[in-house]
Amino acid sequence: MINKTVKNVTEACADIQDGATIMLGGFGLCGIPENSIAELVKKGVKNLICISNNAGVDDFGLGLLLQKKQIKKMISSYVGENAEFERQLLSGELEVELIPQGTLATRCMAAGYGMPAIFTPAGVGTEVAEGKEVRNFNGKDYLLEYAFDADFAIVKAWKGDTAGNLIYRSTARNFNPMMAMAGKITIAEVEELVEAGELDPDQIHTPGIYVHRIFQGENYEKRIEQRTVRPKK
Amino acid sequence: MINKTVKNVTEACADIQDGATIMLGGFGLCGIPENSIAELVKKGVKNLICISNNAGVDDFGLGLLLQKKQIKKMISSYVGENAEFERQLLSGELEVELIPQGTLATRCMAAGYGMPAIFTPAGVGTEVAEGKEVRNFNGKDYLLEYAFDADFAIVKAWKGDTAGNLIYRSTARNFNPMMAMAGKITIAEVEELVEAGELDPDQIHTPGIYVHRIFQGENYEKRIEQRTVRPKK
Amino acid sequence: MALTKEQIAMRIAREIKNNTYVNLGIGIPTLVANYIPEGFNVVLQSENGILGMGPFPYEGEEDADLINAGKQTVTLLKGASIFDGATSFGMIRAQKVDLTILGAMEVSENGDIANWKIPGKMVKGMGGAMDLVASAKNIIVAMQQVNKHGESKLLPECTLPLTGVKCIKKIVTELGVYEVKDGAFHCLERAPGVSIDDIKKATAGKLIIDDNVPEMKF
Amino acid sequence: MALTKEQIAMRIAREIKNNTYVNLGIGIPTLVANYIPEGFNVVLQSENGILGMGPFPYEGEEDADLINAGKQTVTLLKGASIFDGATSFGMIRAQKVDLTILGAMEVSENGDIANWKIPGKMVKGMGGAMDLVASAKNIIVAMQQVNKHGESKLLPECTLPLTGVKCIKKIVTELGVYEVKDGAFHCLERAPGVSIDDIKKATAGKLIIDDNVPEMKF
Numbered sequence: 001m002i003n004k005t006v007k008n009v010t011e012a013c014a015d016i017q018d019g020a021t022i023m024l025g026g027f028g029l030c031g032i033p034e035n036s037i038a039e040l041v042k043k044g045v046k047n048l049i050c051i052s053n054n055a056g057v058d059d060f061g062l063g064l065l066l067q068k069k070q071i072k073k074m075i076s077s078y079v080g081e082n083a084e085f086e087r088q089l090l091s092g093e094l095e096v097e098l099i100p101q102g103t104l105a106t107r108c109m110a111a112g113y114g115m116p117a118i119f120t121p122a123g124v125g126t127e128v129a130e131g132k133e134v135r136n137f138n139g140k141d142y143l144l145e146y147a148f149d150a151d152f153a154i155v156k157a158w159k160g161d162t163a164g165n166l167i168y169r170s171t172a173r174n175f176n177p178m179m180a181m182a183g184k185i186t187i188a189e190v191e192e193l194v195e196a197g198e199l200d201p202d203q204i205h206t207p208g209i210y211v212h213r214i215f216q217g218e219n220y221e222k223r224i225e226q227r228t229v230r231p232k233k
Numbered sequence: 234m235i236n237k238t239v240k241n242v243t244e245a246c247a248d249i250q251d252g253a254t255i256m257l258g259g260f261g262l263c264g265i266p267e268n269s270i271a272e273l274v275k276k277g278v279k280n281l282i283c284i285s286n287n288a289g290v291d292d293f294g295l296g297l298l299l300q301k302k303q304i305k306k307m308i309s310s311y312v313g314e315n316a317e318f319e320r321q322l323l324s325g326e327l328e329v330e331l332i333p334q335g336t337l338a339t340r341c342m343a344a345g346y347g348m349p350a351i352f353t354p355a356g357v358g359t360e361v362a363e364g365k366e367v368r369n370f371n372g373k374d375y376l377l378e379y380a381f382d383a384d385f386a387i388v389k390a391w392k393g394d395t396a397g398n399l400i401y402r403s404t405a406r407n408f409n410p411m412m413a414m415a416g417k418i419t420i421a422e423v424e425e426l427v428e429a430g431e432l433d434p435d436q437i438h439t440p441g442i443y444v445h446r447i448f449q450g451e452n453y454e455k456r457i458e459q460r461t462v463r464p465k466k
Numbered sequence: 467m468a469l470t471k472e473q474i475a476m477r478i479a480r481e482i483k484n485n486t487y488v489n490l491g492i493g494i495p496t497l498v499a500n501y502i503p504e505g506f507n508v509v510l511q512s513e514n515g516i517l518g519m520g521p522f523p524y525e526g527e528e529d530a531d532l533i534n535a536g537k538q539t540v541t542l543l544k545g546a547s548i549f550d551g552a553t554s555f556g557m558i559r560a561q562k563v564d565l566t567i568l569g570a571m572e573v574s575e576n577g578d579i580a581n582w583k584i585p586g587k588m589v590k591g592m593g594g595a596m597d598l599v600a601s602a603k604n605i606i607v608a609m610q611q612v613n614k615h616g617e618s619k620l621l622p623e624c625t626l627p628l629t630g631v632k633c634i635k636k637i638v639t640e641l642g643v644y645e646v647k648d649g650a651f652h653c654l655e656r657a658p659g660v661s662i663d664d665i666k667k668a669t670a671g672k673l674i675i676d677d678n679v680p681e682m683k684f
Numbered sequence: 685m686a687l688t689k690e691q692i693a694m695r696i697a698r699e700i701k702n703n704t705y706v707n708l709g710i711g712i713p714t715l716v717a718n719y720i721p722e723g724f725n726v727v728l729q730s731e732n733g734i735l736g737m738g739p740f741p742y743e744g745e746e747d748a749d750l751i752n753a754g755k756q757t758v759t760l761l762k763g764a765s766i767f768d769g770a771t772s773f774g775m776i777r778a779q780k781v782d783l784t785i786l787g788a789m790e791v792s793e794n795g796d797i798a799n800w801k802i803p804g805k806m807v808k809g810m811g812g813a814m815d816l817v818a819s820a821k822n823i824i825v826a827m828q829q830v831n832k833h834g835e836s837k838l839l840p841e842c843t844l845p846l847t848g849v850k851c852i853k854k855i856v857t858e859l860g861v862y863e864v865k866d867g868a869f870h871c872l873e874r875a876p877g878v879s880i881d882d883i884k885k886a887t888a889g890k891l892i893i894d895d896n897v898p899e900m901k902f
Contacts, residue, residue, distance in 0.1 A: 137350060174514050
């Protein structure tokens, strides 16, 4: 098996430079690559184009990169919950491209599956459709949407092995599998890194072929955005 | 949870009628829905249009339906290993449409993902491209291929639960997951049927929403087409 | 008396059939889960990748890895499954989800919906709403029929940027239940004590209402 | 002396780089697996859904659920993964597989390949061949240069129905190694004892061969 392990997050992110287009897995603060985001903050790379469903909160997730004004453009489906984001957007420091969530997911999938474009009905007849090709199939209109083309994909998994195989836990899966498939270079941080052979081949969510670098992350905070509970009976 | 269990294969296949278009999972004889094929033979339904990567061998798999001349048309990528198939094809009793394997898989996937059509480079410049739309993206030509539209998908899984969730074993997975997603009615036969809640939600290959009927199959023969071994050291 | 949010949710819950898959949006739609009839097998889909979403966890049992599309901590029911976002929206596009319930700012008499953007205000994004309204075969909108200035939000044409076109077929508001068809709002039921005149005043788009339109019972 | 099938496989194995993913077709390409240098990390992909395919199982340990694309019983190496057919061909289309090795009936001087159909004969189907040749970034063809009638199969144009166009860049036959570029077969090496004249006679398409073309060593 090909060994995909790198020593640490610094080695994993060493060649991410100013202006890079980066996909980042996660939904809200769930399943985000916390170690890699911290490393990008530390590196101070600027003018990043980030493709991620959300933009974090003020002091966590991609919000940390926004605080340092390292992001030039966000491509997301929902960017609420972030005052600094709003400030930069309104002041014109930050560009934002809003994309329907399913379109975002499917444009990642298209890249991973080697499909240059896909058809989706999402956004037909709305401002999302402006300038896009509309095509009717079986009486229904669809937009032609293109596969993403990202320099890096950074994903977070629960377990991974040295061959790069990944298993996600619960809804921390979200965008991670499609982005892992879509990156030209895919970096995976995992809570637990095991030897090749320790994961069940039938139960791997992302085959190692998609993963270029893997390392065991540390100090996961796993912050909860909306803690909702019911009282114990 | 919605209970998808039916009593047996007879109930599962009760409404499959003459002329139905049916997707059948499996690659060669691996992971084929043996019980359902036997039931279709017993029912004697005719003029079936079968979408399946292969066409079985003379006395097993789809070969059993071919023997009884129940299939009007096969849509497959590779139909070797079957003398009766060859005879019917040459005599004009059977229609066959040969499709590149990846195109076959992706047209199933397209149906399951609600995408009316996909682009693939497979077959560009060959007779497969005849009459099809060719489109260039980033300097490369692709064919526009349409999602399949099948009345039924019949798949075979290793384990399933009453909610219709499926887990496949090893390469018996093959075409089963995409076909399960693509059928208007999806019938799943499983080696072991368990209660909802007994399968790990993170490890389910086919979510139950895609499965309309599930039953525990019996007497699986699991025939091996090419038994290749090395001597014990 | 206009319906409370809880009553709107209760009324919508009556539209849910047994043995179906349902996607609930944020706000009033989320409340609908509390009124699904006992004994019904209704499987909730959450577009971040859950089928079989359960109630909030007991205090102290929250799992940061298990949230719904509103980013709230949730639980899984027995028989649940987890999947990625492409599969989730594939499932939605392929119309495997039987019913979608979501909120709206405006609906037009031809079924257009606007619920994601107010020009001049900070835009948070459409999330999965455009995918849901463009794909779902059966959508119910839960909304207030008049805004705080007393203006109707059931309009001849939406004034806000659209989320989807000609996709809404049923609306439940604080005043009534409406079917959207043939370019009009057809009032099917009125809230208890709400008069036909109240409804007429609160509907800017074309309204079709029978003098004997029944009153909802709770 | 023309190469044996095993020698063709041995020669092709030298083209394989360490730390790569490789898809091997049926026939001679399958033999290549036996000659991958010791210590190399080469991961074999099988398009029915395996990464990390291992050797045939020991007698008595065959598993009907574990076969390769040639329907042969195989094993998995440590670190292997299993996936469905759409993912498998997605991986191939997205050029995640570094090298594809397959057989051919004919190759033309512009890199077209024919390997699936002979008019008038029973057609078994293209299987995954059209996807592989249309998608792979690096394809090596293993084939016999002349047919049983002594006719060249390296042609100006293919006579058989095509599998793919302008996709083949390297060919290893019983007589030599060829690079296909600029509309010609460029002979890079000749088989031991095979003369330049032998190669010229066996190449119907445009051939570019240096008088000092090196002889393969085994």
